[in-house]
Amino acid sequence: MRKAIDRSVVILCGAATVLILLMLVIILGNIIAHGTARLSWEFLTQPPAQGMTAGGIFPAIYGTVLLVILMSIVAVPFGVIVAIYFAEYAKRESRFYRWTRMAVNNLAGVPSIVFGLFGLGFFVHGIGQALDKGLYGGKLLLGQPSILWASMTMAVLTLPVVIITVEETMRAVPREYREASLALGATRLQTILRVVLPQSWSGILTGAILAVSRGAGEVAPVLFTGAAYFLPRLPTRVNDQFMQLGNHIYVLATQSPDVEATKPLLYSTVLVLLVLTFLLNVTAMVIRKRMRSWASR
Amino acid sequence: MVQLGQRWAEVYMQQHPDVTIQVTAGGSGNGIAALIGGTTQICQASRAMKDAEKESLKSKRNLDAVETPVALDALAIYVNKENPIKTLTMEQIGKIYLGEITNWKDVGGTPGNIVLYGRENSSGTYVYFKEHVLADKDFPSKYQALPGTGAVVDAVAKDKGGIGYGGIGYATDIKTIGISKDPKGAAIEPSMANVLSGTYPISRQLYWYTAGPAEGAVKALQDWVLSPEGQKVVTEKGFYPLKGE
Amino acid sequence: MRSSQVVSQLLRVSDVTNRRSLRRRQLMDRAAEALILSFASIAIAIILLIFVYVGREALPLLWENVDGASLASTVTPPADWQPVSANPRYNVIPLILGTLKVTFIAMLFGTPLALAAALYTSEFAPVRLREWIKPSVELLAGIPSVVMGFFALIVLASWLQEQFGLEFRLNALNAGIALALAIIPIIYTVSEDALSAVPNHYREASLALGASKIQTAVRVVFPAAMPGIGAAMILGFGRAIGETMIVLMASGNAAYMSLSPFVSTRTLSATVAAELGEVVFGGGHYRILFFLGTLLFVVTSVLNWAGDRYNRRMRMKLFGAE
Numbered sequence: 001m002r003k004a005i006d007r008s009v010v011i012l013c014g015a016a017t018v019l020i021l022l023m024l025v026i027i028l029g030n031i032i033a034h035g036t037a038r039l040s041w042e043f044l045t046q047p048p049a050q051g052m053t054a055g056g057i058f059p060a061i062y063g064t065v066l067l068v069i070l071m072s073i074v075a076v077p078f079g080v081i082v083a084i085y086f087a088e089y090a091k092r093e094s095r096f097y098r099w100t101r102m103a104v105n106n107l108a109g110v111p112s113i114v115f116g117l118f119g120l121g122f123f124v125h126g127i128g129q130a131l132d133k134g135l136y137g138g139k140l141l142l143g144q145p146s147i148l149w150a151s152m153t154m155a156v157l158t159l160p161v162v163i164i165t166v167e168e169t170m171r172a173v174p175r176e177y178r179e180a181s182l183a184l185g186a187t188r189l190q191t192i193l194r195v196v197l198p199q200s201w202s203g204i205l206t207g208a209i210l211a212v213s214r215g216a217g218e219v220a221p222v223l224f225t226g227a228a229y230f231l232p233r234l235p236t237r238v239n240d241q242f243m244q245l246g247n248h249i250y251v252l253a254t255q256s257p258d259v260e261a262t263k264p265l266l267y268s269t270v271l272v273l274l275v276l277t278f279l280l281n282v283t284a285m286v287i288r289k290r291m292r293s294w295a296s297r
Numbered sequence: 298m299v300q301l302g303q304r305w306a307e308v309y310m311q312q313h314p315d316v317t318i319q320v321t322a323g324g325s326g327n328g329i330a331a332l333i334g335g336t337t338q339i340c341q342a343s344r345a346m347k348d349a350e351k352e353s354l355k356s357k358r359n360l361d362a363v364e365t366p367v368a369l370d371a372l373a374i375y376v377n378k379e380n381p382i383k384t385l386t387m388e389q390i391g392k393i394y395l396g397e398i399t400n401w402k403d404v405g406g407t408p409g410n411i412v413l414y415g416r417e418n419s420s421g422t423y424v425y426f427k428e429h430v431l432a433d434k435d436f437p438s439k440y441q442a443l444p445g446t447g448a449v450v451d452a453v454a455k456d457k458g459g460i461g462y463g464g465i466g467y468a469t470d471i472k473t474i475g476i477s478k479d480p481k482g483a484a485i486e487p488s489m490a491n492v493l494s495g496t497y498p499i500s501r502q503l504y505w506y507t508a509g510p511a512e513g514a515v516k517a518l519q520d521w522v523l524s525p526e527g528q529k530v531v532t533e534k535g536f537y538p539l540k541g542e
Numbered sequence: 543m544r545s546s547q548v549v550s551q552l553l554r555v556s557d558v559t560n561r562r563s564l565r566r567r568q569l570m571d572r573a574a575e576a577l578i579l580s581f582a583s584i585a586i587a588i589i590l591l592i593f594v595y596v597g598r599e600a601l602p603l604l605w606e607n608v609d610g611a612s613l614a615s616t617v618t619p620p621a622d623w624q625p626v627s628a629n630p631r632y633n634v635i636p637l638i639l640g641t642l643k644v645t646f647i648a649m650l651f652g653t654p655l656a657l658a659a660a661l662y663t664s665e666f667a668p669v670r671l672r673e674w675i676k677p678s679v680e681l682l683a684g685i686p687s688v689v690m691g692f693f694a695l696i697v698l699a700s701w702l703q704e705q706f707g708l709e710f711r712l713n714a715l716n717a718g719i720a721l722a723l724a725i726i727p728i729i730y731t732v733s734e735d736a737l738s739a740v741p742n743h744y745r746e747a748s749l750a751l752g753a754s755k756i757q758t759a760v761r762v763v764f765p766a767a768m769p770g771i772g773a774a775m776i777l778g779f780g781r782a783i784g785e786t787m788i789v790l791m792a793s794g795n796a797a798y799m800s801l802s803p804f805v806s807t808r809t810l811s812a813t814v815a816a817e818l819g820e821v822v823f824g825g826g827h828y829r830i831l832f833f834l835g836t837l838l839f840v841v842t843s844v845l846n847w848a849g850d851r852y853n854r855r856m857r858m859k860l861f862g863a864e
Binding site for chain 3 (some may be wrong): 002005009010012013014016019020021023024027030031037043070072078081082084085086089096099100102103104105106107108109112113115116117118120121122125126132147156159164176177179181184186187188189190192194195213214216217218219220223224246247249250253254255259263266270273274276277278280281282285
Binding site for chain 3 (some may be wrong): 325326327329333334410412418419420423424433435436438439440441442443444449452453458459463474514526
């Protein structure tokens, strides 16, 4: 009797696991099955043509790459510095630590559409228009949706990911290293810069990769801060608008006139985004795993 | 209208490589808001600007809205391909979309619930439909608001009991019905002839708005759009040119 | 390698033994600390800024009525959301109901699956299998929400309608299931971490007393991991409440008051995303949308804080330490 109950518990839990993985396989399978049809070198390097029913998605890829580069320039250094605070300077009992910890956890849970509102209210209308008044005498240059503000908004959204990942790695650096460094006469700053940071490169890389993966796929934050429907000319200035893979999927799925004609293109775009985010996530996982096995040696 | 604007942009830029045109989607309301806010030079709208919006433009940018019709459109009523209905009266359509008629059998079709699809309230098509078909009454709460006409067409195509509305240009793979003056009357299809002659009751002009009269590159583009070449794109996209063929 | 060997390879001898530079290094140390602390406080500032800049746009609703929109109008009956109308009505109750409905469905489907899978991974699965399961579930987390929404819109909705003969093709169930798939990885990962972190001597003691592996898992390990599991569920709930793209594409967006999961629903987040573009800057509709955003922000922040407190309280209770 006991054994029967036991076995059924294990089977149920195992079945739940299988069901989850099955859903993953179904989704992936469906997208791969329908998405490979239009996938080709031309698809990746040409702009859309014939009213989004032919051609490729190169501007969306380019825009996405530009977006995540700008985003990372801000998010990664910022995240690393805050991670340094958490791993090296924070005193667990201090109120400041509690507040910063709560702030970062909170930031991780903010809905993406609220980031969109924030980006619109703070970056576009707030800072953008203030800069316009101050630097350009009121001309409308920076106070409008653009890749600059969209990437800043994304940077704020992905900041917690970077912080948490880098902090985890820094904490894994053995205490003895720090002690040895200080014993040799180095200051705390030197210890961090010369010892802890170099040993944490894998965490910084992982954090950056995870941030990039979110930046490519999140749509709500860029909907009103700079993503556009059709831009055959690639963005060249920071106040240009841009196309993004996630936004392109949303637009193709809801705005396209001839849904049946655009569907192959839509599926292929989804496949490209999925492959991109999967590659990034798998790379991050591999780095993490290798880092863990190094640390335990 | 976004697919029309996008195609215009595509063709014009092929001929004028020194010009850049950015097209952003989102509904007439978005475009008008952008015009008032000054973040766009041209706003496409499938409905006329409201007085309050014109005043906003005047007060914010000290410019008058200049309206230029650029194409004609029939507001088609989409139904699923398996729906046997061929025509409805304006009154029936209104009652359906007000939630007063809820079953297809009440209008002569196969029994089944009528599922309402349409655009979000940021869309000019939404506002136009409300004004001209619902006499400004509100949609019922069961009305499903989808973010683009493509989504509406897609939804109706997949739903046997569905009904939707949108520009005729989107109706490539969906069934549209005619509108008749009375329940036994002849169906007036949303064809170009009926739109130009005014017999199709819900047809409309599609507009371009600029803040102040168009100048320079914007005027050149606008003139081209109104030229036979630009109007050919209109037909290509399934809408109707201003002056007919 | 001994740690001092590693370290001395990283430090240059001259950097640390040069006495003249000691003062300079100490000053730099102090400056760096100030810089680092100020960056950390920027993190707090960002959260406050979000609250201020989002709430600020909604603030005027407190004391004035902007074209029919005011704080009172959000709850005045009738429960209609009709912001674009001859008679604009801004009652948010249908939207709140929609959000709660979809979130509830997501939690209903997602929590048992995620917890069962976490239990399996942590307690029952062979070690080799464990190394494959966890990354695979994390892959599910890597799917962007717009792709989930796309899948629900194109594939899931049709399948559901065929299987159950539903009247509305795009409905709360459709969005809820897709949402469940999106939150399962979060609940799973945090719960699995919590279960694995339960000290082994708990399991050993239980087994020594004669309990089976399964009894141990369910009656000893699972309760011991409650702080983490509770936190996981709250995290999942918070994520579900705020999710935008999935519901925007898959739920039908009808502001319809009904408890049925089979009808089309409209959530707070999808409303903001769908309507924000049209609103004229500073108008009543605009302010109400920012109010919805503020509401979402406050709710998710409170949930976050509550989860954090629950986690700490339970840890105190169970393990007597922080």
